Amino acid sequence: MSDKKPPSAxxxxxxxxxxxxxxxxxxxxxxxxxxxxxxxxxEQIQDTVVFFGSARFHSLTGAxxxxxNLHEAQEELRNRALAAVDMARYYEDARRLAxxxxxxxxxxxxxxxxxxxxxxGGPGIMEAANLGALDAGGKSIGLNINLPFEQSPxxxxxxxxxxxxxxxxxRKFWFAYLAKALVIFPGGFGTFDxxxxxxxxxxxxxxxxxxxxxxxxxxxxxxxxxxxxxxDSGVISPKDIDLIRFVDSPEEGxxxxxxxxxxxxxxxxPKRGEVVPEIAKTNP
Numbered sequence: 001m002s003d004k005k006p007p008s009a010x011x012x013x014x015x016x017x018x019x020x021x022x023x024x025x026x027x028x029x030x031x032x033x034x035x036x037x038x039x040x041x042x043e044q045i046q047d048t049v050v051f052f053g054s055a056r057f058h059s060l061t062g063a064x065x066x067x068x069n070l071h072e073a074q075e076e077l078r079n080r081a082l083a084a085v086d087m088a089r090y091y092e093d094a095r096r097l098a099x100x101x102x103x104x105x106x107x108x109x110x111x112x113x114x115x116x117x118x119x120x121g122g123p124g125i126m127e128a129a130n131l132g133a134l135d136a137g138g139k140s141i142g143l144n145i146n147l148p149f150e151q152s153p154x155x156x157x158x159x160x161x162x163x164x165x166x167x168x169x170x171r172k173f174w175f176a177y178l179a180k181a182l183v184i185f186p187g188g189f190g191t192f193d194x195x196x197x198x199x200x201x202x203x204x205x206x207x208x209x210x211x212x213x214x215x216x217x218x219x220x221x222x223x224x225x226x227x228x229x230x231x232d233s234g235v236i237s238p239k240d241i242d243l244i245r246f247v248d249s250p251e252e253g254x255x256x257x258x259x260x261x262x263x264x265x266x267x268x269x270p271k272r273g274e275v276v277p278e279i280a281k282t283n284p
Contacts, residue, residue: 032170036163040178043160046112047265048141048178049101049257052194053125053185053216057091090185090217091128096250097183097216098132098140101257106138108266115180115261116141120171121153121162125185130156143171172197180265181212181257186220202243203236210264214256218246 018024098117105115117133119126121142133140134156142157144164153162165171176198184195195215201207215221227244230236245260247253 029167029170032165032167033173036174039160039163043139044112045116045139045141045161045178046110046114047116047180048118049115049181049183049261050118050175050179051094051098051125051129051183051185052120052187052191053090053094054087054187054191055120055122055124055126056188057087057124057128057186087186090125093216093250093253094125094128094183094185095132095135097253098129099136100250100254102133102136102138102140104254104258106136113139114266115257116161118143118175118179119157120144120190121157123154125187127154127156129183130154134158143174145171176201176207179211180209180261181214183214183216183253183257184221185216199240199243203240210260212245212257212260212264213243214245214247214253216247216253218248221246 012018013027019027101115102117105113108114116139117129118141119129121130121144126142130140130142131154139158139161140156141161142153142163144153144162145168146164146166153164163174165174172194175194179198182195182198184191195213198211198213202211202213227236227241231238231241245256247256
């Protein structure tokens with residue numbers, strides 16, 4: 001009989017083939033819950049304000065440069081470039097609004113960081129909001145998603161708060177869990193998805209907190225979605241529109257956010273039987 005010992009089997013939590021297999025999926029999902037939670041606690045993040053909007057918008061300077069570069073290009077491409085110059089105002093407005101919000105939040109006396117600007121971490125409106133927070137000297141969060149064709153993190157996210165997710169539903173969880181307000185700029189399918197998911201949770205009272213939904217750019221949104229038709233058709237109640245506030249300038253948006261966040265989250269009326277979320281407790 002040989003005295004040679006068999007090689008040690010790998011520990012389960014170090015077994016990469018298992019961790020990357022279908023059987024290891026639940027561990028990967030839990031990792032996308034626990035790792036961000038640990039980082040948010042370490043970075044003393046209490047709550048957030050989430051900015052959503054198109055990843056395709058450019059800064060005004062960038063959009064104008066694109067038009068100059070296309071000066072002899074096909075008419076269709078040039079028309080799109082000119083439209084991008086018009087839509088660039090939303091990039092600039094998102095940057096300004098994030099600046100105003102961050103500047104105000106930095107002066108709130110609190111042990112943890114309040115109302116931290118959070119985005120999907122990519123370009124466009126996301127980049128603008130992260131840049132605005134950086135301009136004000138504050139932290140900002142980027143919740144990026146690993147996709148085969150886009151998107152890479154923008155350079156203005158606070159490095160310690162730059163996240164990369166595999167699972168869309170875990171990314172959405174972290175958008176909603178800490179959010180006290182949602183700011184929706186013009187966007188496409190993804191922005192629609194994010195807006196209506198939060199509105200559905202608020203409408204059905206599945207959120208244990210008051211969340212402000214601020215829709216930026218009434219001209220764009222009211223042409224795109226006929227909310228009054230939804231009321232007239234009986235698919236939503238008239239009071240459901242009270243979940244939404246339309247704004248059209250960074251200053252107006254800031255005043256709406258400041259007023260709502262102050263009333264509901266800086267001087268809150270405790271609810272009977274309310275449970276304080278674990279992340280809001282003092283860090284060990």
